[in-house]
Amino acid sequence: xxxxxxxxxxxxSHDVEPRTLLVHYIREHxxxxxxxxxxxxxxxxxCTVHLDGEAVKSCTILAAQADGGSVTTIEGLSxxxxxxxxxxxxxxxxxxxxxxCTPGMVMAAIGLLNENPKPTDEEVRLGLEGNLCRCTxxxxxxxxxxxxxxx
Amino acid sequence: MIPxxxxxxxxxxxxxxxxxxxxxxxxxxxxAGGHSLIPLMKLRLAQPTVLVDIGRVKDLSYVKDAGNHxxxxxxxxxxxxxxxxxxxxxxxxxxxxxxxxxxxxVRHRGTIGGSIAHADPASDLPxxxxxxxxxxxxxxxxxxxxxxxxxxxxxxxxxxxAPDEMLVEIKVPKMNGAGWSFQKFNRRAQDWAIVGVAAWRxxxxxxxxxxxxxxxxxxAAAVSAALSSGxxxxxxxxRAADDAEPQSDxxxxxxxxxxxxxxxxxxxxxxxxx
Ligand SMILES: Cc1cc2nc3c(=O)[nH]c(=O)nc-3n(C[C@H](O)[C@H](O)[C@H](O)COP(=O)(O)OP(=O)(O)OC[C@H]3O[C@@H](n4cnc5c(N)ncnc54)[C@H](O)[C@@H]3O)c2cc1C
Numbered sequence: 001x002x003x004x005x006x007x008x009x010x011x012x013s014h015d016v017e018p019r020t021l022l023v024h025y026i027r028e029h030x031x032x033x034x035x036x037x038x039x040x041x042x043x044x045x046x047c048t049v050h051l052d053g054e055a056v057k058s059c060t061i062l063a064a065q066a067d068g069g070s071v072t073t074i075e076g077l078s079x080x081x082x083x084x085x086x087x088x089x090x091x092x093x094x095x096x097x098x099x100x101c102t103p104g105m106v107m108a109a110i111g112l113l114n115e116n117p118k119p120t121d122e123e124v125r126l127g128l129e130g131n132l133c134r135c136t137x138x139x140x141x142x143x144x145x146x147x148x149x150x151x
Numbered sequence: 152m153i154p155x156x157x158x159x160x161x162x163x164x165x166x167x168x169x170x171x172x173x174x175x176x177x178x179x180x181x182x183a184g185g186h187s188l189i190p191l192m193k194l195r196l197a198q199p200t201v202l203v204d205i206g207r208v209k210d211l212s213y214v215k216d217a218g219n220h221x222x223x224x225x226x227x228x229x230x231x232x233x234x235x236x237x238x239x240x241x242x243x244x245x246x247x248x249x250x251x252x253x254x255x256x257v258r259h260r261g262t263i264g265g266s267i268a269h270a271d272p273a274s275d276l277p278x279x280x281x282x283x284x285x286x287x288x289x290x291x292x293x294x295x296x297x298x299x300x301x302x303x304x305x306x307x308x309x310x311x312x313a314p315d316e317m318l319v320e321i322k323v324p325k326m327n328g329a330g331w332s333f334q335k336f337n338r339r340a341q342d343w344a345i346v347g348v349a350a351w352r353x354x355x356x357x358x359x360x361x362x363x364x365x366x367x368x369x370x371a372a373a374v375s376a377a378l379s380s381g382x383x384x385x386x387x388x389x390r391a392a393d394d395a396e397p398q399s400d401x402x403x404x405x406x407x408x409x410x411x412x413x414x415x416x417x418x419x420x421x422x423x424x425x
Contacts, residue, residue: 001159017156018156018157018158018159018202019153019154019155019156019157020153021153021189024153040152040193041152041190041193041194042186042189042190042257043341045254045256048256051259054230054259055255055256055259056256056259056260057256057257057260060185060186060189060190060260061185061189061260062159062182062185062189064159064161064204065182065185065204065206108255108256111255111256112255115255126340127255129254129255129340129341130253130254130255130256130257130341131254
């Protein structure tokens with residue numbers, strides 16, 4: 001079937017099988033490989049992107065469900081070569097170790113601040129419960145998000 | 152992991168969705184948020200050959216004050232249930248329970264109707280709406296009928312819905328200031344409850360339902376009966392598992408679940424009695 005999704009401002013139209021997951025559409029059809037696949041069972045959040053402005057797990061959505069929608073991935077965050085404040089905050093606060101969870105973590109964190117611009121430490125931890133960091137670098141991730149919220 | 156191949160149909164209305172399901176028979180399934188169905192399809196635990204996407208039936212996404220009850224469209228997402236000012240005011244137990252479903256990403260996609268239709272005893276909203284005495288409105292080829300929550304759940308992932316019927320609305324009585332509590336015991340963030348309790352109390356009446364204490368969500372009728380005959384919270388809580396048939400799994404034995412149910416019902420009743 002024909003699916004059209006605006007990804008990072010560019011309309012991407014591809015002929016795909018109905019069973020194509022959004023994450024595969026993004027990685028294999030739009031060739032944007034910043035979005036990672038981690039657990040593949042909807043648990044880890046590595047595949048988090050924004051669909052129509054909200055953080056979602058792209059491994060648990062069919063591309064067909066996102067047809068006509070607008071997606072932002074980690075590649076779509078920087079403006080004029082400048083990193084997004086959340087990306088900078090992760091860099092400045094050592095919010096990443098191996099980096100595998102980072103694209104999903106950053107997308108979830110931006111989604112969290114869109115809904116709750118001034119979260120408490122506790123609210124950040126709860127708000128990011130859908131994202132796992134196997135390096136267990138949570139402390140600095142929370143620090144990064146709180147730092148970004150101050151900017 | 153990707154699901155087995157299927158045909159994808161998109162419905163613009165409940166009527167169209169029901170007609171499409173009717174045309175394709177037993178092998179067809181409704182797709183709402185997909186957050187129960189797609190994981191099952193990836194694991195090949197479900198292999199529908201046709202999916203009828205009802206996710207765009209936007210006129211079934213609403214929360215309305217209907218006098219004595221609040222009417223919630225089946226396609227209303229968990230996040231919208233959680234944030235609804237109408238529910239926060241009139242049915243705070245449900246808004247709060249919705250905030251405990253999975254994680255933010257899951258709540259952005261999953262729907263209250265999908266959660267109820269899926270009839271998973273480990274899910275939060277089936278038990279919560281059961282405790283609240285909700286009524287489910289379902290629509291089939293011959294029109295609508297209403298099913299009380301207490302008559303809806305028939306077995307593990309089995310409900311009173313016919314294959315060509317769609318859940319369209321959930322009617323939840325207003326709580327009228329009742330005290331309430333939602334207890335969810337789990338070991339990992341974002342996870343399903345090992346045992347959960349939804350409870351409310353108001354001038355001698357009460358409703359208590361259990362999550363993951365059997366093959367269906369369980370109405371703990373013995374607890375409410377004990378309370379209305381004047382038992383203390385502690386004594387009533389001891390009846391928590393009387394109506395349940397818990398099973399053991401990786402997370403908990405039958406004995407542990409029974410113990411948890413009693414402890415959590417006591418905590419819930421204490422909080423609801425404040
Ligand atoms: C990581 C993760 C964590 C989760 N944690 C929790 C949790 O802690 N607590 C909890 O309660 N849930 C949890 N869930 C499940 C989540 O709440 C699901 O969204 C919900 O159970 C199903 O809703 P859906 O809209 O996604 O339904 P779908 O997956 O689209 O559908 C589920 C089933 O119901 C049928 N169906 C859907 N809508 C209708 C309708 N209107 N009429 C008739 N049939 C219908 C479908 O055919 C399918 O069989 C979790 C899910 C994930 C992925």
